[in-house]
Amino acid sequence: NAGVTQTPKFRVLKTGQSMTLLCAQDMNHEYMYWYRQDPGMGLRLIHYSVGEGTTAKGEVPDGYNVSRLKKQNFLLGLESAAPSQTSVYFCASSPHVAPYEQYFGPGTRLTVT
Amino acid sequence: QQQVKQSPQSLIVQKGGIPIINCAYENTAFDYFPWYQQFPGKGPALLIAIRPDVSEKKEGRFTISFNKSAKQFSLHIMDSQPGDSATYFCAASSTGGYSTLTFGKGTMLLVSP
Numbered sequence: 389n390a391g392v393t394q395t396p397k398f399r400v401l402k403t404g405q406s407m408t409l410l411c412a413q414d415m416n417h418e419y420m421y422w423y424r425q426d427p428g429m430g431l432r433l434i435h436y437s438v439g440e441g442t443t444a445k446g447e448v449p450d451g452y453n454v455s456r457l458k459k460q461n462f463l464l465g466l467e468s469a470a471p472s473q474t475s476v477y478f479c480a481s482s483p484h485v486a487p488y489e490q491y492f493g494p495g496t497r498l499t500v501t
Numbered sequence: 502q503q504q505v506k507q508s509p510q511s512l513i514v515q516k517g518g519i520p521i522i523n524c525a526y527e528n529t530a531f532d533y534f535p536w537y538q539q540f541p542g543k544g545p546a547l548l549i550a551i552r553p554d555v556s557e558k559k560e561g562r563f564t565i566s567f568n569k570s571a572k573q574f575s576l577h578i579m580d581s582q583p584g585d586s587a588t589y590f591c592a593a594s595s596t597g598g599y600s601t602l603t604f605g606k607g608t609m610l611l612v613s614p
Contacts, residue, residue, distance in 0.1 A: 392544070419599075421601070428510070428606060428607075429606060430507075430590060430604045430605055430606035430607045431545070431590065431604040431607075432604075433601055433602075436601060438599060446601065478544050478545070480544075484599075486533070486596035487533045487535070487550065487552075487594070487596050488533075488594065488596070488599070488602075489535070489547055489550075490547070490602060491546075491547075492537075492544030492545050492546065493544050494542075494543060494544050495542075495543075495544055
């Protein structure tokens, strides 16, 4: 099992460009999440999904969109990147039963210039 | 509003010392308290977790102490090793009905040889 994988690992964007981050999991988990990690800020939830075709906003959703067309994939989109979106992005998944232990991917380091 | 407060932000101990990381929460509905460990360049991984029906849980050299009345919990690492150097995050959630994890801001631990 690969667990949770993220593509790409690194990316540099210019302000105003768009991109999509892909998260895939092979554990048949119902729930998936996107977080951003910034120095001194911990992990902040951007969006999450409790099942195929569903999405919900987290703590810091502005500037991001997500889609969950397939159970195993969760996409995070930036339509018009801004320097404030420079961060490390982590995807996670968890089963649909308590305590919902989350399994994290290796992260994507995004720089917006 | 930060619902889980974690301290200290960083910690340096000598090999064999016992680092202690503290967390406090506000939401009395929280009933699941995990700790995640993150090595540089990696995603966080579940280290140990506790529920409020017990006051202490040990797994190897890692111990969680829980004080329900004070709404505080802490992580102790016995006989710390340089390989324990990592960032540690506490988190909390309520499992009665789905809810997301709320993370503390993290503690960067360095164990010197």
